[in-house]
Amino acid sequence: MAYATRAENLGRFFRAATPTLLGAFGVILWAAPLRLFEGQLPTPLLPLVVVYFWSIYSPSNLPAFGVFLIGIFQDLLAGAPLGLWPTIYLVAIYLVGTQRSYFHGRDQQVVWLGFAVIAVIASAILWSVMSLMSGERLPVGPLAIQMAATVALYPLIAGVFAEFHRRIVIEA
Amino acid sequence: MSVLGRDRGDGFGRGSGAGIGALSLALVSVLLLLSSLYAAQASVFQKARESALTAASPILEAFSGPIGFVSDVFGRVEEYFFVLEQNKALREQVEALRHWEHEARDLSELLAGYEALGLLYPPPKAQPINAVVVGESGDAFNHSMILNAGRDAGVARGQAVVDDRGLVGRVVETAGDAARVLLLTDVQSNIPVFVEGSGVDGILVGRSTARPVIEFTRNDDLFKVAAGQRVVTSGAGGTLPRGLVVGAVAEVGKNEAAVELDANYARTRVVRVINYEFPTVAPDGEREEDPSSELSQTLTSGAEPDVEAVRIAGGEGDG
Numbered sequence: 452m453a454y455a456t457r458a459e460n461l462g463r464f465f466r467a468a469t470p471t472l473l474g475a476f477g478v479i480l481w482a483a484p485l486r487l488f489e490g491q492l493p494t495p496l497l498p499l500v501v502v503y504f505w506s507i508y509s510p511s512n513l514p515a516f517g518v519f520l521i522g523i524f525q526d527l528l529a530g531a532p533l534g535l536w537p538t539i540y541l542v543a544i545y546l547v548g549t550q551r552s553y554f555h556g557r558d559q560q561v562v563w564l565g566f567a568v569i570a571v572i573a574s575a576i577l578w579s580v581m582s583l584m585s586g587e588r589l590p591v592g593p594l595a596i597q598m599a600a601t602v603a604l605y606p607l608i609a610g611v612f613a614e615f616h617r618r619i620v621i622e623a
Numbered sequence: 624m625s626v627l628g629r630d631r632g633d634g635f636g637r638g639s640g641a642g643i644g645a646l647s648l649a650l651v652s653v654l655l656l657l658s659s660l661y662a663a664q665a666s667v668f669q670k671a672r673e674s675a676l677t678a679a680s681p682i683l684e685a686f687s688g689p690i691g692f693v694s695d696v697f698g699r700v701e702e703y704f705f706v707l708e709q710n711k712a713l714r715e716q717v718e719a720l721r722h723w724e725h726e727a728r729d730l731s732e733l734l735a736g737y738e739a740l741g742l743l744y745p746p747p748k749a750q751p752i753n754a755v756v757v758g759e760s761g762d763a764f765n766h767s768m769i770l771n772a773g774r775d776a777g778v779a780r781g782q783a784v785v786d787d788r789g790l791v792g793r794v795v796e797t798a799g800d801a802a803r804v805l806l807l808t809d810v811q812s813n814i815p816v817f818v819e820g821s822g823v824d825g826i827l828v829g830r831s832t833a834r835p836v837i838e839f840t841r842n843d844d845l846f847k848v849a850a851g852q853r854v855v856t857s858g859a860g861g862t863l864p865r866g867l868v869v870g871a872v873a874e875v876g877k878n879e880a881a882v883e884l885d886a887n888y889a890r891t892r893v894v895r896v897i898n899y900e901f902p903t904v905a906p907d908g909e910r911e912e913d914p915s916s917e918l919s920q921t922l923t924s925g926a927e928p929d930v931e932a933v934r935i936a937g938g939e940g941d942g
Contacts, residue, residue: 482760483686486889494761508887515644515763527675529760530767530803534655541649548642581764584660589831594763
């Protein structure tokens, strides 16, 4: 009896942690030397999609602390100044949180547009922090390409996540 | 997909509570960011970075195998279409290189002669450590790579990393079995370099673009630098060995020159970490007879700026 409850609890824990783990997986994929098309296409920023998707559809499955952990992990792995990515992701979930009711039940195109706005805001934070830290105006080109690639792939990734959410996070 | 979210029951968290949590954690992150601005080298941060590297490197290594295999297959398929042209180009290259081979053989013969006569004091040999790139920063502004060799293999901070083409970067972080290499394109990368042919040296500074630039220590130096001249590490400052190939001057601008790197970061997979013991001034009376330690004495004495000393050395090398 006690065993069953423990297994159940464990199952619930993993289900609850699935989006966070997926975010961490996104960070690892982002740090792997994928070099799509001979490095011409920068790796899409999968964790941003994870953060955006779950904070719209089911924030209880991706608590702010989970987002914080994803961000810290990304900072540590990228050698970025500590606190950079958590700031970006947490600002993103805060902004999405205030607009959640608007997005619910809307067309996917609207949600996609919302993601594009979030990507622009994230880029602005990233660019200004890195420029301040390095003391010079950094080029925006590479960042713009990376964010554009992420936004372009959003519908595909979100589609996979929706299936994932339905099958694992809710049901399982 | 649009079904998702239409049902409000999907979200248990009601806006405001989650918002406050996110904001307070965002505040914590900003504070972290500010503190890391002032104490980037703090031991707590170092430890955290190290343990993240240690934790992630086995996973990254497991990923890098299949990734390498897939990109190899694609690369091979692509190459089938160009086999004839490539053969021709390679044959021409071999023709051109034959002349250099003879020259190199003659020179090494000559050097062996000098060494036998006791006229030559070669710098200590470097001990290369082989490593594979298992990860890289996918970021637009942080340019680094993660290697699968670390402290246990003898990798230490400050060591140079080269691939078959040229200098890749320098080690900035080590864990037990992983290390981070800061690439030359990163804004934090500063490497002392020397422009061959013009006898000028400066600092190669990353600009977050494909081409880092050389910032010269003196303005009039710029007039001697021309596009196409070879750029190598100068060895000034005593961190990287002298003479590692970096690239070639691509463009000379105002107060700086852009450098086209020899390393191709999209292809860097197998690298060597150069474990180099920098020659220091010998503590005993050896130094009077050793010209190389005399040079390092001038370098370390600090009476003259390093530039001068290295330029003299460069002149000797050229002449």
